[in-house]
Amino acid sequence: MKVITVKQPYAALIAAGIKEYEFRTWKTNYRGELLLHAGKGVDEAAMKKFEGYGLEYPSGCIVAKVQLSDCIRVDDALRDELQKKNAEVYSGVITRPEWEGYAFKIENVRKMEPIPVKGKLSIWEYDYEGDDL
Numbered sequence: 001m002k003v004i005t006v007k008q009p010y011a012a013l014i015a016a017g018i019k020e021y022e023f024r025t026w027k028t029n030y031r032g033e034l035l036l037h038a039g040k041g042v043d044e045a046a047m048k049k050f051e052g053y054g055l056e057y058p059s060g061c062i063v064a065k066v067q068l069s070d071c072i073r074v075d076d077a078l079r080d081e082l083q084k085k086n087a088e089v090y091s092g093v094i095t096r097p098e099w100e101g102y103a104f105k106i107e108n109v110r111k112m113e114p115i116p117v118k119g120k121l122s123i124w125e126y127d128y129e130g131d132d133l
Contacts, residue, residue: 001128003035003062004104005119009047011038012055015064015111019089021072021082021103028071028104030123036064036109037126039119049088061114065130070105078103 006014006022013019014036040059047057072078074093082090093099117126 001033001035001126002030002068002123003037003120003126004068004123005037005039005121007039007041007043008057008059009043009050009053009055011036011063012057013050013053013089014066014106015109016053016055017109018053018086020085020106021090022106023074023093023101023103025101026122027073027102028068028123031068031070034066034068034106034123035062035126035128036066036106037061037117037119038063038114058114060118061116062112062126062128063114064112065110066106067108068104069107072103072105074099074101074103 004022010019010022014022038059038061042059079094079097083094087094
């Protein structure tokens, strides 16, 4: 099954259904089921920013199964939409209009019991026999 690794606290925000977009500098044509892997990397400033959310922040493990439904070029219209949706969660993209990249639209989030596994870059494969979304 396809997997994407995301730093904490962003992986926890996605697994909790709070963050609906993950941002990358590269585009993907992949659409479908995806496992969400919380990497060992941590954004310390963001951890402080979101500490009031009361989330758990496991690392080095798969934490959710999601649906990657779209890959959208980040532009001013998307920045405006994200500002209205949740300015705190999306502030990095909203406040840096010079940043160019893509927003991966994440839907149908299902949190899982963490599965310890080493992450990788890009979208990668993991032998997973769990149920379908």
